[in-house]
Amino acid sequence: MRKRILTASLATTALIASSVLVGAGAAQADTNTLVVNAGAVLRPVTHVADGGLYSLATTTTPDPTLLPPLRLNQLTQPAPGVQQIGNGATVATGDALKVAPVATSVGAQTTIRMADIYPGFPYQGVTVPGYLQKVDTMVRARLAAASTTNLNGWELWNEPDGTWDTANNGPFNDAWVKIYNEVKKYDTVTPIVGPSISTYNHDTMLAFLKNDVANNTVPDVISWHELNSGADGWNLITSHVADLKAIEAQLGITPRPISINEYAAPDQVDVPSAALHYVAQFERAGVRDAERAYWFESGTVNGLLYNDKPTASYWMYKWYGDMAGTMLPVTASNFLDGIAAQDSTRKIVNVVFGGQAGTTTVRVDGLSGYGTQVKATLKFTPGSGRQTNVAAPTALGSQTLDVVNGSVTVPVSAAADYQGAYQLVVTPLNGPTTATQQTYEAENATVVNAQRLSSPTASNGGYVGRIDGTGDARTDSFVDFLVDVPTAGTYSMAVRYANGGTTTSTQGLAYNGGAFSTVSYPSTGTWGTFSNSVSTNVTLKAGSNVIRLAKGSPNFAGGTGYAEIDSITLTR
Known part of the structure; x- marks a missing residue:
């Protein structure tokens, strides 16, 4: 379960011989049925499992243009001054401060893995006094990077249950207290992440947290690894x-x-359906983030790219990245499992599923407002292994299906590739309400030092509040919207907001790292109630753009008062 082992590519390529959408009345004996409830909400779309360890090697590796479709959520990158030589590399790569501009430009936040200041694995030459000196150097380097945002954690050590030299350095729990306090000497605000044990263990976690309570060193974010090999390790x-x-x-x-902050074993991580099972469990369990393990070369987004081009797994994660609005409850059937989301603004249900050989069926319930018939479109990405590039998913067809009592049943007849993954998109018969996404929910965006909240008056039920600013890049508060527009030009941007104060408040607006302007929000009289919007113009490039609304941010003097953000809508 060590991340530094370069494994051979999977040899088996399962074939899909005849996967097609078939009529709703076809025989369904011995069929596994995945059930999606579009009438309920699991949680806001935040792309929980779209993250990775050592995903970025440099500012140009991987190709940054391949990253926005993945909607990367959380990265773990090595410390400033990293000495680890990763898989397929001849020099140390991935320094969190050096790659930070790329992470921020695609909407990701980054935790710094401090232990990777050491060479070798397990780490070589570790003493507690020596490490504390290195901690000082790392923290000071981060503090000197005063304009760098989106660094949201110090991971104090990695896999102490396998890498900590107890014989020479004493118990890890005692050392944790010293390391924690050493970081806090210089940085009292950046969250502490740990213990990052290699596998979850009740006794280990209980002893660790008991010691932390006694010493006031409980981590702000609790982490561990899920590297459970076997057909159902994700369970x-x-x-x-x-x-x-x-x-x-x-x-x-x-x-x-x-x-x-590491998930999936070597025989799982690049099998689309196996990785998908992990993603489904993380969404259900309510974790904040999950990162693909580092079994393959640094700078390949953990194997989603090979020779800087997509593999089959890239497309499964791209479908996940396409999700907007709210995640939906999904009920698995045997090894058939998946994830689903609904963008109620555009009337799109996006289902990604796989894992079961033979004929399978997807049933979507709760399709209120979609009409008496819907359009169902199916795509496929194969289980073709680590070293096979896949230029695009395979289109398997579209079909008009009847909605009966709010439900539609979509059989998938297949000599099924149980290692591959499928995407089912359900829309009204004439397609989504807009050809491209125009409304972006704040709770789906990158939320930095603010909170996702809920309100019945917010579109999709969620919004972002408690947006504050301190003049410190570690604690400044903002929302980064990763948006995609079809053509370059000037767009009107309507911001749906609430301002329960008595006077007009302001925030900073910047896009693609440019200069800030000011957005003003007249009082709406109440907090958490949304019916007002203000508009301004933004000039965007074709494709991916990052729009920041900030109470505080580097190169911005800071806003006044407070405002809560529900969504932005872009109109050419």
């Missing part, structure tokens, strides 16, 4: 999360966000 995730919550309650710890 342990939900029980691990439940066990942690029970420990927190037992010890009186306020519930912490959970980061699974």
Whole structure:
């Protein structure tokens, strides 16, 4: 379960002989049915599992233009001064400060893995006094990068259950207290992440957190790895999360966000359906983020690229990246599992599924407002292995289907590739309400030092509030919208907001790293109630753009008052 082992590519390529959409009345005996409930909400779309360890090697590797469709959520990158020589590399790569501009430009936040200041794996030459000196150097380097945002954690050590030299350095839990306090000497605001054990263990986690409570060193984000090989290793995730919550309650710890900062074993991570099973469990379990493990070369987005071109797994994660609005509850059937989301603004249900050989069926319930008939479109990406480029998914067809009692049934007849993955898109018969996405929900965006909240008056039920500013890049508060427009030019941007104060408030507006202007929000009289919007113009390039609305941000003096953001809508 070590991330530094370069494994051989999967040899088996399963073939899809005749996958097509078939009529809703076709025989469905011995069929596994995946059920999607479009009438309920699981959580906002935040692309929980679209992250990775050592995803970025340099500012040009991987090709930055391939990253926006993935909607990267969270990265873990090595420390400033990294000495680890990763898979397929001849020099150390991935320094978190050096690659930070690319991470920010695609909407990702980054945790710094401090232990990778050491060479070798397990780490070589470690002493507690020596490490504390290195910690000082790393933290000072980050503090000197005063304009760098989106660094949201110090991971104090990596896999202590396998890499900590207890014989020479004493118990790890004792060392944790020293390392924690050393970071806090210089940086009292950046969250602390840990313990990052290689596999979840109740006794290990309980002892670690008991010691932290006693010493006031509980991490701000609790992390561990899910590298469970085997056909259903992902099924342990939900029980691990439940066990942690029970420990927190037992010890009186306020519930912490959970980061699974390495997931999937070598025989799973680049099998689309296996990786998808992990993604589905992370969405259900309610973790904050999850990152693909580093089994392959640095700078390949953890194997989603080969020779800087997409593999089959890239397209599964791209379909995940396409999701907007709210995640939907999904009920699995045997090894058939998946994820689904609904963009209620555009009337799109996006389902990604796989894992079961033979004929399968997807049933979507709760299709209110979609009409008596819908259009169902199916695509496929194969289980073709690590070293096979796949230029695009395979289109398997579209069909008009009847909606019966709010439900549509979509059989998928196949000599099915259980290693591959499928995308089903359901829209009204004439297609989505807009050809491209125009409205972007704040709760779907990159939320930095603010909070996702809910309100019945917010579109899709969610918004971002508690947007504050301090004049410090570590704690400044903003929302980054990663938007995609078909053509370059000037767009009107309507911001749907609430301002419960008595006077007009302001925020900074910048896009693609440019200069800030000011957006003003007249009072709306109440917080968390959304019916007002203000408009301004933005000049965007064709393709991907990042639009920042900030109370505080580098190169911005800071806004006044407060405003909550529901969504932005772009109109050419």
